[in-house]
Amino acid sequence: MTLALHPARLVVIAFATVTILGTILLMLPISAREGSTNLLDALFTSTSAVTVTGLAVRDTSVHWSGFGKGVIMLLIQFGGFGIMTGASVVALFLSRQLGLRQRMFTQAETGTVSLGDIRRIVKAIAVVTLTVEFLTAVVLTFRFRATDDLDLWTAGRYGVFHAVSAFNNAGFSLYSDSLARFSGDIWILGSIAIALVVGGLGFPVLLDLVDSPRHPRRWSLHTKLTLTVTATLIVGAFLAILVLEWSNPGTFGPMGVGDKLVNGGFHALTPRTAGFNVVDVGAMDDSTLLVHDGLMLVGAGAASTGGGIKVSTFGLLAFVIWAEVRGRQDVTLFERRISLSLQRQAIAVALVSVGLVLTAATAIARLSSITQSQAVFEVTSAFGTVGLSTGVTPHLSAISQLIVIVIMFTGRVGILTLGTALVMNIKPSLYRYPEEGLVIG
Numbered sequence: 115m116t117l118a119l120h121p122a123r124l125v126v127i128a129f130a131t132v133t134i135l136g137t138i139l140l141m142l143p144i145s146a147r148e149g150s151t152n153l154l155d156a157l158f159t160s161t162s163a164v165t166v167t168g169l170a171v172r173d174t175s176v177h178w179s180g181f182g183k184g185v186i187m188l189l190i191q192f193g194g195f196g197i198m199t200g201a202s203v204v205a206l207f208l209s210r211q212l213g214l215r216q217r218m219f220t221q222a223e224t225g226t227v228s229l230g231d232i233r234r235i236v237k238a239i240a241v242v243t244l245t246v247e248f249l250t251a252v253v254l255t256f257r258f259r260a261t262d263d264l265d266l267w268t269a270g271r272y273g274v275f276h277a278v279s280a281f282n283n284a285g286f287s288l289y290s291d292s293l294a295r296f297s298g299d300i301w302i303l304g305s306i307a308i309a310l311v312v313g314g315l316g317f318p319v320l321l322d323l324v325d326s327p328r329h330p331r332r333w334s335l336h337t338k339l340t341l342t343v344t345a346t347l348i349v350g351a352f353l354a355i356l357v358l359e360w361s362n363p364g365t366f367g368p369m370g371v372g373d374k375l376v377n378g379g380f381h382a383l384t385p386r387t388a389g390f391n392v393v394d395v396g397a398m399d400d401s402t403l404l405v406h407d408g409l410m411l412v413g414a415g416a417a418s419t420g421g422g423i424k425v426s427t428f429g430l431l432a433f434v435i436w437a438e439v440r441g442r443q444d445v446t447l448f449e450r451r452i453s454l455s456l457q458r459q460a461i462a463v464a465l466v467s468v469g470l471v472l473t474a475a476t477a478i479a480r481l482s483s484i485t486q487s488q489a490v491f492e493v494t495s496a497f498g499t500v501g502l503s504t505g506v507t508p509h510l511s512a513i514s515q516l517i518v519i520v521i522m523f524t525g526r527v528g529i530l531t532l533g534t535a536l537v538m539n540i541k542p543s544l545y546r547y548p549e550e551g552l553v554i555g
Contacts, residue, residue: 125527129164129165129527132189132192133160133164134160136156136159136160136163136164136185136189137156137157139160140178140182140186141153141156144179145178145179145181145185146177146179146182147176147177147178151172151177154171154512154515154516155171158170158171158515158518158519159172159186160189161519162286162522163186163189163284164189164192164193164526165499165523165525166282166283166419166420166526167284167496167499167501167522167526168279168285168286168388168389168390168499168502169389169492169501169503169507169522170508171507171510172508173290174186174288175287175288180271186286187275187286190278190284190286191278191282193284193526194278194284194313194419195239195243195419235317238317238320238321239320242312242324246277246308246312247274247277247281247309250276250277250280250305250308251273251274251277251278253273253301253305254276254277254302255269255270255272257299257302257305261299261302272288275288276306277309279388280305280306280309280313281309281312281313282419283313283314283387283388283420283499284388284389284419284501285389285500285502286501287390292389292390292391292392293306293391294391294394297369297373297377297393298369298372298373298377298392300376303376306388306390307379307380307383310383310384310387310390311344311383311387313387313418314387314388314415314418314419315340315341315344315414315415315418316414316415316417316418317417317418318334318336318337318416319336319337319341319415319418323337335447335450336416336426338448339429339430340415342429343425343426343428344415344425347386347409347412347425348383349382351383351386351409352382355378355382358398358399358405359378359393359398359399359402362398364393364394364398365393365394365397366393377393380392381393384500385405385410385500385502386409386410386413386420386500387413387419387420388420388500389500389501395503395505396504396505403491406502407491407494410422410494410495410497410498410502411423411468411471411494412424412425412428412498413425413497413500413525420498420500421500421522421525421526421528422497422498422499422525423463423467423529424463427460427463427464428464430447430452430456430457430460431460431464433445433446433447433452434452434457434461445457462529463529466529467497470521470529471493471494474493474517474521475490475492475493475494478492478493478510478517481513481514481517482506482510483509484506484509488506491503491504492506492507492510492518493517493521496518496522497521499525
């Protein structure tokens with residue numbers, strides 16, 4: 115296979131192509147309620163939807179028409195479900211089989227490790243996606259109708275849109291205040307929370323859970339690590355947010371204990387995946403925003419609908435540090451030894467990601483009238499494809515918006531995939547230099 119047809123490169127091209135098509139559609143007069151949308155706003159919205167981020171420069175509920183909202187929902191579905199995976203599903207049902215090249219493309223995008231299982235994986239992805247979205251849409255439809263006084267048709271449209279947005283971890287909402295009006299509503303917040311957690315675990319994990327739901331010993335190392343780190347992050351975030359925001363008059367302060375627990379649990383999930391919010395993020399304590407920065411940088415599971423450095427990368431880095439502190443020669447996870455190659459990849463992804471976020475944030479802070487902390491939050495949200503914002507997105511300068519667009523795209527495609535696609539030539543080294551020590555620390 116030639117370099118031009120490398121699976122990683124094709125994944126990047128596929129995402130870019132769909133983003134451009136989405137931009138063209140959103141610029142049409144029919145997509146807006148009044149007039150048309152300029153190129154930059156359409157490109158920003160299309161990129162945010164395809165990368166399932168959720169950051170918006172225009173109020174989704176006010177600016178876009180029914181057609182425009184439909185385009186955004188389809189872009190979210192394509193971006194979250196996966197461009198190449200979606201194409202593979204169509205090919206699978208039409209021809210009943212997948213060719214080698216198409217299996218390689220799907221493997222590159224979903225992060226799976228076995229070409230032989232691609233056909234089964236594609237089927238499982240389709241079934242899980244449609245099932246979770248359907249069940250979530252049903253719950254949301256009836257709840258929206260009961261609480262927001264909507265007719266069945268409107269409630270249905272709202273239910274489907276938010277279900278797709280939740281499972282794909284997009285965070286787009288048809289309400290100007292996101293989900294703030296449903297603060298404390300266990301049915302709406304609970305169903306959306308379940309959808310975004312399932313979508314954020316990653317397809318390899320979901321496949322293990324479907325195949326062996328009662329036999330954890332059969333789960334892959336990736337699944338065990340992802341579930342362990344995910345649970346740890348959720349519990350840790352829940353406790354941190356409750357402690358920091360419990361008495362904040364702008365967020366949890368006026369709420370009862372029950373609502374604080376429900377909303378705290380919901381906000382423990384959204385920073386790593388979807389940008390839904392039930393309180394004003396801009397009113398949160400600086401310490402809480404810092405916690406959010408960390409969670410957004412970690413992001414969701416590998417081969418999921420989310421971005422960030424990924425849960426498995428963060429977990430591996432933690433075990434690398436733990437092994438070094440204990441003086442262990444090998445890094446072991448669940449009685450399995452991790453190769454040096456994987457350790458190097460994890461360190462590279464983390465360092466490049468942090469460097470990219472800080473560089474972009476510094477540039478945006480200089481180019482727009484916002485503070486450095488606001489810029490870091492905005493860029494980290496874009497890189498993690500989260501979509502949470504302190505309210506500064508519409509006020510960014512044109513150049514700053516272009517920077518955020520690049521960050522959203524990089525966060526969704528992935529540092530390694532994008533790097534592989536951009537490298538012009540990869541050749542193994544034919545020699546090794548002598549080894550010499552360094553003073554560390």
